[in-house]
Amino acid sequence: xxxxxxxxxxxxxxxxxxxxxxxxxxxxxxxxxxxxxxxxxxxxxxxxxxxxxxxxxxxxxxxxxxxxxxxxxxxxxxxxxxxxxxxxxxxxxxxxxxxxxxxxxxxxxxxxxxxx
Amino acid sequence: xxxxxxxxxxxxxxxxxxxxxxxxxxxxxxxxxxxxxxxxxxxxxxxxxxxxxxxxxxxxxxxxxxxxxxxxxxxxxxxxxxxxxxxxxxxxxxxxxxxxxxxxxxxxxxxxxxxx
DNA sequence: TTCACCTATAAGAAAATTCTTACATGTGAA
DNA sequence: TTCACATGTAAGAATTTTCTTATAGGTGAA
Numbered sequence: 188x189x190x191x192x193x194x195x196x197x198x199x200x201x202x203x204x205x206x207x208x209x210x211x212x213x214x215x216x217x218x219x220x221x222x223x224x225x226x227x228x229x230x231x232x233x234x235x236x237x238x239x240x241x242x243x244x245x246x247x248x249x250x251x252x253x254x255x256x257x258x259x260x261x262x263x264x265x266x267x268x269x270x271x272x273x274x275x276x277x278x279x280x281x282x283x284x285x286x287x288x289x290x291x292x293x294x295x296x297x298x299x300x301x302x303x
Numbered sequence: 304x305x306x307x308x309x310x311x312x313x314x315x316x317x318x319x320x321x322x323x324x325x326x327x328x329x330x331x332x333x334x335x336x337x338x339x340x341x342x343x344x345x346x347x348x349x350x351x352x353x354x355x356x357x358x359x360x361x362x363x364x365x366x367x368x369x370x371x372x373x374x375x376x377x378x379x380x381x382x383x384x385x386x387x388x389x390x391x392x393x394x395x396x397x398x399x400x401x402x403x404x405x406x407x408x409x410x411x412x413x414x415x416x417x418x419x
Numbered sequence: 420t421t422c423a424c425c426t427a428t429a430a431g432a433a434a435a436t437t438c439t440t441a442c443a444t445g446t447g448a449a
Numbered sequence: 450t451t452c453a454c455a456t457g458t459a460a461g462a463a464t465t466t467t468c469t470t471a472t473a474g475g476t477g478a479a
Contacts, residue, residue, distance in 0.1 A: 199322055205397065206318035207437090208404050211311065215401035218394035225455060237438055239457070244436095255456085261446050262455045269394045276390040278334035281321065285331035288324050323467090341425060353468055355427070360466095371426085377476050378425045426475070436465070445456070 193274075195288035197249070198281075201274065204248035209233065210241050214269060217251055221268035242267055309390075311404035313365070314397075317390065320364035325349065326357050330385060333367055337384035358383060 193201065204210060212231060216222065222230070228238045245251045246267075253267045309317060320326060328347060332338065338346070344354045361367045362383070369383045 195324070195327065199324055199327060202318045202322035205392065206315055206322045208311070208315055209437090211315060211397060211401045212404065214394060215398040218398040223455085224457095234439070235456090236440085236458080240437080258446095258455085260448090260454090263445070264455065265457095272393065274392040276321065276392065277388065278330060278385045281327060282331040282334040285327045288328065325467090339425085340427095350469070351426090352428080352470085356467080374425085374476095376424095376478090379475065380425065381427095420479100422477105422479075424476080424478100427473080429472075430470085432467100432469075434465100434467070436463100438463075439461090440459100441461105442459080443457080446454080447452105448454100449450100449452075 193284065195284045195286065198274075198284045199288070200248045201250060201272075204245050204250055207241070210245055213238070213241055213245065214250060217267055217269045221266050223264040223266050227267070309400065311400045311402065314390075314400045315404070316364045317366060317388075320361050320366055323357070326361055329354070329357055329361065330366060333383055333385045337382050339380045339382050343383070 205214070209231075213227070216227060216231060224238060224242065225235060228235045231238065233241075242251065242253065246253055249270055250272060251267050251269050253265055255263060255265050258264050321330070325347075329343070332343060332347060340354060340358065341351060344351045347354065349357075358367065358369065362369055365386055366388060367383050367385050369381055371379060371381050374380050
């Protein structure tokens with residue numbers, strides 16, 4: 188199971204990734220089984236470039252995982268599947284996560300980019 | 304406790320409301336006790352109009368509740384406190400929520416605004 | 420009256436997100 | 450070769466979100 192105690196920044200990234208109807212439907216679809224990009228695009232009814240962007244966002248947040256595989260007839264297929272996450276959101280959980288936020292903190296100067 | 308099974312749209316609104324460092328810190332602060340707008344703005348180090356906007360966003364999502372009260376010396380004070388929510392995010396929970404999404408569904412036409 | 424508090428909103432700049440269109444690569448089969 | 454698949458990225462438009470600044474109203478006390 189993925190990170191039950193993410194840092195504040197990680198949590199924000201996860202929430203932001205899920206806070207979008209299309210991405211929520213993508214996760215829902217993948218929860219029913221792994222799938223590759225082109226097929227997923229057809230099923231959901233979205234252009235491939237757009238889906239590609241959303242998949243990257245979800246993967247960056249650690250909510251899905253992609254694997255590049257070769258099909259029997261030699262085509263490159265990128266399969267995605269959901270990560271087995273389990274997040275709980277309560278006021279106290281959020282309060283704890285907020286303590287590890289590094290961005291947008293007026294006290295410490297805003298949004299220093301983390302380096303490499 | 305607030306809505307353990309929100310609709311897809313409600314869930315997206317909640318996640319969007321929490322997917323912001325400043326709003327996360329607002330919730331964290333209120334988790335430690337109720338507070339009124341001006342004081343909260345000073346403590347967090349944000350302008351009042353900006354805080355006002357974020358508070359509205361959080362309240363619209365049902366994560367905090369505001370009450371207008373009169374202080375002893377007759378001033379209007381708007382107190383906010385956290386709602387007692389408890390959300391669990393797993394692939395299957397999200398899959399279920401996604402079924403009740405009304406916006407951005409290519410099949411049914413995108414994002415019809417709900418009326419009144 | 421003027422000041423120090425409290426509330427709220429509007430207007431516009433700035434920045435981030437979302438989406439489209441176009442392009443480039445590769446494979447196997449007709 | 451050309452077609453039908455698969456992958457990916459880049460550029461710009463359109464939209465939304467974030468933030469600042471300015472404005473307006475209220476109370477009580479100096």
